[in-house]
Amino acid sequence: MSIEVVNITKSYKNFTALKDVSLHIPEGELVALLGPSGSGKTTLLRLIAGLEQPEQGSILFNGEDNTDRDVRERRVGFVFQHYALFRHMTIFDNIAFGLTVRSRKTRPSKAEIQERVHSLLKLVQLEGLAHRYPSQLSGGQRQRVALARALAVEPKFLLLDEPFGALDTKVRQELRRWLRHLHEKLGLTILFVTHDQEEAMELADQVVVMNEGRVEQVGSPEEIYNQPANPFVYSFLGRVNLFHGRIHDGKVKLGEAEFETQWAQRPGEFPAVGYMRPHDVEITLAPKSRQSVQAQIRHISLLGPIVRLDLKRLDTNEVFEAELTRQRFAELALEERGIVYVTLHNLSFYVESAPAVAPTPVLVPLRASM
Template identity: 50%
Template structure:
């Protein structure tokens, strides 16, 4: 099922502050989309609006072209998994999973035998066939997560909404569960929207990322696009560790203010700019500058380096190899940097000679 959201606006209780500010988004059938951004960005609010749990002041929501703004949650054919799982402690696992089925109107409610069969099938799908009679307090975090997913899937929804579903899990279980969830999404042909504050998690599991900030969508796209061409400095920093260097651009040459950093070519508009780069993208060029390595430490697959430059000291990491580090002066190559002006990405000149500046 496809989801189309058009100019959704939601205000806080005061009626003055925007929680969601004219949000528009389309999620295609079978797509796995991750909503990412800092706390307070509006991610969970958008998910709850799609589910029908929160009301909107303006805008439209449609599923497969059919408007659903006026429909209650139970009529939207969605499955919702909350951050705290929301399992009923007084019910065993089988009863938790079958809860939604037993609430269906009599005309569409399966028989007791059919409900039991469906519960067993879902437990098999979740790789939990042995815990039907267990109660939530006896389950591990990963088991609770899968039971919550089974309950959300029991009514055979076409859309699955997940609100920080892995937040309470330890890192190893978290990694295994999200891979399993991605496979489940594909196997069942679901349309899935995940809310997470963990960009690495979103990159691993989602087809497309939607970055939110202050109740607005700032950029959407494949993870590679958001990393290589982030629309704003905020997105660049949110997507991973970043180093920032002021520079000036003239005649298609980027000249960092720090003379230890080597100039590099870029066909972008002239003027002051910021060059932003991941620490592991920096390269060292022996004999090309006046910087020197003052300290290094080997950790796993990387070398962590402290470098004295002609201005401020610099901390970077580079892939570990058996090669000897240069002991003499070095230049610092930041030619893989993204360039920004006034907080916005500078697009390189197109082949037709027209300069494009990315705007939002």
């Protein structure tokens, strides 16, 4: 089932949680709502579920308006961060709860309920635990029970609010793989909220980046990461280095490095900021090109398969990070306080104060080495 949000606005007293948000979620996709706290992710999820009502706008399922429908009529599977299991009920009764509280006309028979619950226990890999209580399960197991309970009512789609936020790192990683497998098996439309960039990039078919009640960008994990729509998206998705410089008659100058950009036809001079990822910093012991600049190693962090360097450019005194493999680190025999040459690849420039021909800030992508 597809979900379409059209011009939704939602406020709480003097705080506007969502500002004219529109979004289309195709049928059968696993979609992440990603953003910092207070960006409107959970509010949007609750509006789609019917747990909240918008001030304006509409919510459509497969093109049918569901804005004013009761939550029970929407057939939504909702999973909360903290499971919300009934502690006094067995795992079997927790999963069966949504079926047993139906009216007599729509309630399955006891045999049908038993068959469906045991089928779901098998699906979520919890066979043999039907008669245990939530307190007797691990956090990861309780979260799978919550998912089974949501699936028991045969929902049109699943909504997950920070589903793995209360779990430790290893369990989260295991459940991510499990949820991806479950999605491939069931083909349900799944929308989940997270503030964890890695979780969104690993799980989702599409990522919706939100900030301050607005949608900043929608795209595949690769598109979001490699072609960020603006500086917020660039900065929010992973580590980033910033280099301050100026654009003058189409040329960007960052310290001793200067090169052409697509602004070549725009006269005047104005400040710009270059954005780039630490893994795009190339380290050498001698200049690789005329654009290579000197930097001093301030600190070395050994992080499993990668090594992170804290560097200071000697031409501008800007501090930035570089990441390289253990093998490359060993080949270069780098030491703290040592001097190296850096070449910056895959820079994107954000114009801080654009000229009159472009009155709003513009992110100017540059996919070439300095």
